[in-house]
Amino acid sequence: MGAAHDDGTRATGHHSEVTLTVNGTPHTLHLDHRRVLLDVLREDLGLTGSKKGCDHGQCGACTALVDGRRVNSCLLLAVTLDGCEVITVEGLTDGAGEPHPLQRAFLDRDAFQCGYCTPGQICSAVGVLAEAEAGHPSHVTDPATAPGRPVALDAAEIRERLSGNLCRCGAYPRIVEAVEDVI
Amino acid sequence: MTGTGSALGVPAERREGRQKVTGGARYAAEHPLPGRVHAWPVPAGVARGRVTAVHTEAALDLPGALAVLTHDNAPRITEPDDPTLAVLQTPGVPHRGWPVALVVARTPEEARAAAEAVRVEYAVEEHDVRLTADHPEAYEPEKANAGFPARREWGDPDGAFASAPVRVDVSYHVPPLHNHPMEPHTSTAHWDGDRLVVYTSSQGGTAVRAVLTALFELPEDRVTVVADHVGGGFGSKGTPRPDVVLAVMAARETGRPVTVALPRRHLPSVVGHRAPTLHRLRLAADTGGRLTALTHEVVTHTSRIKEFVEQAAVPARVMYATPASRTLHRAVRLDVPSPSWMRAPGESPGMYALESAMDELAGALGMDPVDLRVLNEPEREPDSGKPFSSRHLTECLREGARRFGWDRRDPRPRARGEGPLLLGTGVAAATYPVLVGPSRAEARALPDGSFVVRVNATDIGTGARTVLAQVAADALGVPLERVRSEIGDSDLPSAPLAGGSSGTASWGWSVHRACTELADQLGSRTGPLPDEGITAHADTAGLADADSPYARHAFGAHFAEVAVDTVTGEVRVRRMLGVFAAGRILNARTARSQFIGGMTMGLGMALTEGSTMDAAFGDFTEADLASYHVPAHADVPAIEAHWIDEEDAHLNPMGSKGIGEIGNVGSAAAIGNAVHHATGVRFRELPLTPDKVLAGLARPVTSGRGG
Numbered sequence: 001m002g003a004a005h006d007d008g009t010r011a012t013g014h015h016s017e018v019t020l021t022v023n024g025t026p027h028t029l030h031l032d033h034r035r036v037l038l039d040v041l042r043e044d045l046g047l048t049g050s051k052k053g054c055d056h057g058q059c060g061a062c063t064a065l066v067d068g069r070r071v072n073s074c075l076l077l078a079v080t081l082d083g084c085e086v087i088t089v090e091g092l093t094d095g096a097g098e099p100h101p102l103q104r105a106f107l108d109r110d111a112f113q114c115g116y117c118t119p120g121q122i123c124s125a126v127g128v129l130a131e132a133e134a135g136h137p138s139h140v141t142d143p144a145t146a147p148g149r150p151v152a153l154d155a156a157e158i159r160e161r162l163s164g165n166l167c168r169c170g171a172y173p174r175i176v177e178a179v180e181d182v183i
Numbered sequence: 184m185t186g187t188g189s190a191l192g193v194p195a196e197r198r199e200g201r202q203k204v205t206g207g208a209r210y211a212a213e214h215p216l217p218g219r220v221h222a223w224p225v226p227a228g229v230a231r232g233r234v235t236a237v238h239t240e241a242a243l244d245l246p247g248a249l250a251v252l253t254h255d256n257a258p259r260i261t262e263p264d265d266p267t268l269a270v271l272q273t274p275g276v277p278h279r280g281w282p283v284a285l286v287v288a289r290t291p292e293e294a295r296a297a298a299e300a301v302r303v304e305y306a307v308e309e310h311d312v313r314l315t316a317d318h319p320e321a322y323e324p325e326k327a328n329a330g331f332p333a334r335r336e337w338g339d340p341d342g343a344f345a346s347a348p349v350r351v352d353v354s355y356h357v358p359p360l361h362n363h364p365m366e367p368h369t370s371t372a373h374w375d376g377d378r379l380v381v382y383t384s385s386q387g388g389t390a391v392r393a394v395l396t397a398l399f400e401l402p403e404d405r406v407t408v409v410a411d412h413v414g415g416g417f418g419s420k421g422t423p424r425p426d427v428v429l430a431v432m433a434a435r436e437t438g439r440p441v442t443v444a445l446p447r448r449h450l451p452s453v454v455g456h457r458a459p460t461l462h463r464l465r466l467a468a469d470t471g472g473r474l475t476a477l478t479h480e481v482v483t484h485t486s487r488i489k490e491f492v493e494q495a496a497v498p499a500r501v502m503y504a505t506p507a508s509r510t511l512h513r514a515v516r517l518d519v520p521s522p523s524w525m526r527a528p529g530e531s532p533g534m535y536a537l538e539s540a541m542d543e544l545a546g547a548l549g550m551d552p553v554d555l556r557v558l559n560e561p562e563r564e565p566d567s568g569k570p571f572s573s574r575h576l577t578e579c580l581r582e583g584a585r586r587f588g589w590d591r592r593d594p595r596p597r598a599r600g601e602g603p604l605l606l607g608t609g610v611a612a613a614t615y616p617v618l619v620g621p622s623r624a625e626a627r628a629l630p631d632g633s634f635v636v637r638v639n640a641t642d643i644g645t646g647a648r649t650v651l652a653q654v655a656a657d658a659l660g661v662p663l664e665r666v667r668s669e670i671g672d673s674d675l676p677s678a679p680l681a682g683g684s685s686g687t688a689s690w691g692w693s694v695h696r697a698c699t700e701l702a703d704q705l706g707s708r709t710g711p712l713p714d715e716g717i718t719a720h721a722d723t724a725g726l727a728d729a730d731s732p733y734a735r736h737a738f739g740a741h742f743a744e745v746a747v748d749t750v751t752g753e754v755r756v757r758r759m760l761g762v763f764a765a766g767r768i769l770n771a772r773t774a775r776s777q778f779i780g781g782m783t784m785g786l787g788m789a790l791t792e793g794s795t796m797d798a799a800f801g802d803f804t805e806a807d808l809a810s811y812h813v814p815a816h817a818d819v820p821a822i823e824a825h826w827i828d829e830e831d832a833h834l835n836p837m838g839s840k841g842i843g844e845i846g847n848v849g850s851a852a853a854i855g856n857a858v859h860h861a862t863g864v865r866f867r868e869l870p871l872t873p874d875k876v877l878a879g880l881a882r883p884v885t886s887g888r889g890g
Binding site: 006014032034039042043046047048049050051052053054055056058059061088089092093096099103106107110112113114115116117118122129158159160162163164165166167168169170171172173174175176 | 196199200201202203204205206207208209210212213215246290291292293363364365412413414415417444446447508576644645646683772773775776777779780781782783784807808810813814815816817819821822841866
């Protein structure tokens with residue numbers, strides 16, 4: 001064992017300057033090209049609400065919104081996101097710190113236990129509401145639905161669209177109820 | 184029993200809920216510490232052997248790399264009681280995935296890249312990871328997990344079986360299962376002068392502190408373990424796991440705060456798993472349906488370094504009256520990762536097998552499976568002969584049947600369909616023991632009229648903060664909002680883990696006792712309180728762990744409806760309903776969530792979850808969440824959990840039984856029994872994935888005993 005380098009930035013060509021607007025605040029960061037959005041949020045900006053459950057896009061705990069669309073932030077290299085607008089669970093509360101209606105509904109329905117998947121579930125649900133409103137169909141959407149029209153979200157639609165967000169505590173039925181509460 | 188009763192049982196909202204939904208709750212990797220760096224373990228790439236060389240130069244030459252710990256240079260630790268914690272002490276490799284090095288670097292990317300640059304050479308030995316029912320090295324251990332005797336026997340089970348008019352002789356197979364809490368096992372260690380502060384994702388910080396003080400030879404008052412918010416555990420964080428030992432080693436070596444967040448793919452090989460269980464059940468009955476013999480024999484695996492024997496035959500000692508019984512565990516030591524606790528160890532796989540076999544017996548008798556269970560209710564616990572402190576299984580079965588609409592069921596298999604779908608319903612019983620351990624607690628009354636209870640409980644998602652405040656408010660006879668609870672820090676009064684469905688009973692008992700004492704003090708004094716308030720302490724040692732003359736268990740009943748697609752082989756659960764008798768329910772809101780969560784994990788066990796030990800490589804092939812399928816939203820339909828009001832004066836001052844695991848027990852059997860009812864085919868190997876179901880549907884349907 002022994003110390004090696006205390007200044008990794010000397011490896012030139014492996015870092016770039018990237019500007020991200022996160023929850024309304026612009027940040028210009030000198031980033032390792034390997035750094036994913038999730039680690040920018042957690043390590044560089046101290047926004048630990050976005051969780052690392054698998055680091056492979058398999059669990060959804062890291063879900064955030066980039067330019068209004070939900071993403072697995074563990075799969076996005078931050079260097080590709082210059083100029084993007086990012087919303088995390090911390091950015092959903094209003095200016096006075098009051099919870100977003102979905103956050104309130106999760107509390108009302110006890111739609112979580114350990115809480116580790118919860119920020120991802122909530123950000124994902126915000127994305128779901130916008131996608132349905134914009135007329136994006138899902139696997140369970142009736143093919144006869146008029147294209148481009150808002151899709152009505154019933155329990156089956158919510159379950160299908162949130163299936164990228166795993167919850168090991170088994171809060172799924174309560175999460176679906178919480179999302180139904182804000183439709 | 185209890186005080187005013189005003190706060191107990193109410194559906195109080197989780198006290199940390201707002202932090203959790205807004206992203207403010209901090210887990211083990213998320214505490215801001217200046218200079219914190221990251222470590223990444225290097226897992227062994229062979230199933231058995233010895234490390235002969237670790238080449239670290241290339242790794243240390245990478246940007247950001249700070250150190251590589253190996254068995255040559257890692258800090259020596261005192262030999263742990265748990266051999267899985269003896270990491271980086273010897274060159275031995277007991278199984279694939281065992282940590283053989285730990286790389287520390289400034290960032291997660293640098294640590295990961297450097298770990299990949301470490302090259303390890305091994306002297307490889309032949310390995311054996313294949314569990315078979317007739318493995319030549321199978322042995323009968325003295326004890327199974329939790330101290331249960333490996334074998335119990337009464338009457339003449341073989342003779343009774345041989346002469347019985349109705350018999351079921353069946354084998355069931357439950358594969359290895361992984362806990363996979365959403366927060367991977369994570370620890371951050373920080374030396375503050377000669378004080379060690381550890382943030383860890385654990386089900387019990389008091390035990391973590393005890394282990395660390397022993398391993399690193401530190402006085403207890405120089406170690407603080409914080410487990411403020413924990414992202415699930417399901418048994419796999421019940422005791423310290425290697426992450427916390429590695430983090431402390433790395434922090435000591437580098438002089439910096441270090442986080443070890445185990446990568447998801449590393450978890451199956453280092454944090455424990457539910458061992459596979461091979462079950463053989465022989466049930467014999469008279470023509471009226473009364474059991475005359477019950478034999479449950481289990482073969483399971485354990486590792487070379489640790490004996491852990493899943494006590495899957497133990498629930499058969501509790502469930503049904505029978506004049507003859509044998510329950511037996513055999514284990515095989517293999518070159519596999521060490522198994523450990525996963526939600527309801529023993530009961531979960533054991534009741535899957537027993538309750539499936541009971542369904543087969545009902546079929547052989549032509550009897551309703553609810554009636555069969557009710558008929559075989561024992562008056563006393565069959566194994567011990569003790570009276571039950573309370574047992575309301577019959578009530579759970581009857582109430583569940585009523586709510587589920589069981590009386591409308593056509594008992595004939597394969598009688599209902601919808602196009603290509605076959606529909607069926609199933610039932611199974613549940614049981615889980617009442618466990619409780621000694622705990623300390625402190626209760627303080629403050630001059631402003633508020634109260635604080637302090638106990639090193641851990642909230643892994645159960646709502647411990649909330650329910651302990653309810654227990655306190657009840658004992659003090661004050662409104663809930665005047666009570667604050669402090670948990671999750673080893674500087675608080677010491678307490679046992681959140682495990683074995685025992686947390687609330689154990690912590691709550693000491694909180695209740697401290698608050699009762701505090702109420703007495705307040706009642707006997709006049710005048711204002713001093714600024715610091717007045718404090719009462721409690722320790723339930725000798726009380727909570729006293730032997731009970733009663734057999735104490737929770738019971739329940741599961742009902743499930745499934746649709747089986749005859750084209751794709753896919754099984755979909757349409758609804759699940761559970762009714763539980765678990766003493767007094769202390770928080771209706773959080774209790775319901777726990778029951779439903781347990782049932783959901785049972786759905787996974789029945790339909791989606793299964794791991795395979797690769798015989799050639801000695802590795803779990805389903806090591807991540809893309810290949811190991813925990814249930815997702817779309818898998819989980821309407822799930823209802825109900826309970827019956829159960830008064831039991833032989834438990835603890837709150838009158839509660841544990842609820843964290845029983846929802847998981849029996850739920851897989853209810854689904855499997857529903858699949859049999861739908862298809863007429865009995866599947867005896869979990870999970871019921873489309874490949875197995877299609878193959879089963881292609882076989883000619885047999886009628887008669889057990890289908």
